[in-house]
Amino acid sequence: MSDCLFCKISAGEIPAQIVLETESVLAFRDIAPQAPTHVVVISREHFDNVAQLANSNQVIAAQVLQAATDVAALEGLAQGYRIVTNTGSDGGQSVEHVHFHVLGGRTLTWPPG
Numbered sequence: 001m002s003d004c005l006f007c008k009i010s011a012g013e014i015p016a017q018i019v020l021e022t023e024s025v026l027a028f029r030d031i032a033p034q035a036p037t038h039v040v041v042i043s044r045e046h047f048d049n050v051a052q053l054a055n056s057n058q059v060i061a062a063q064v065l066q067a068a069t070d071v072a073a074l075e076g077l078a079q080g081y082r083i084v085t086n087t088g089s090d091g092g093q094s095v096e097h098v099h100f101h102v103l104g105g106r107t108l109t110w111p112p113g
C-alpha cells in the first residue's frame with residue numbers, strides 16, 4: 001500500500017534499524033522503545049491486522065511468528081520476553097500494517113494497561 005508507514009520501511013523508503021530480514025518478514029527496532037529490547041516484526045506483504053493475516057496467508061503468519069521468536073533469541077532474551085500484537089482502536093493499534101512487538105530486557109508487568 002502506497003501510504004503505509006511499514007510498507008515504506010519494508011521498501012527501504014523510510015530508514016529503520018533492521019534486526020532481521022527474510023524474503024517475507026522484516027524486524028526493526030521500535031522508534032519509541034517501551035523496554036530495553038523493543039523490536040517490531042512485520043510481514044513484508046501488507047495485511048491490516050493479525051486477523052486479516054491469519055485469514056489470508058497462514059504460511060506468512062507462521063513465518064512472522066517464527067521471526068519474532070528468532071528475534072528474541074538473537075537479542076538474548078533468555079530470561080523471558082513478550083510478543084504482542086495490538087488490533088484496532090480498543091487494542092491500541094496505531095499502524096494499520098500487521099506487526100508483532102517483541103519486548104524484553106526487563107521484568108514486564110501484567111496485566112498491561
Ligand code: AMP
Nearest residue numbers: 016029030031032040086092093094095
Ligand atoms: P502499534 O501502536 O501497536 O500499532 O505499534 C506501532 C509501533 O510502531 C509503535 O510502537 C511505534 O513506536 C512504532 N513506530 C512508529 N513509527 C516508527 C518508525 N518510523 N520506526 C520504527 N517504529 C515505529
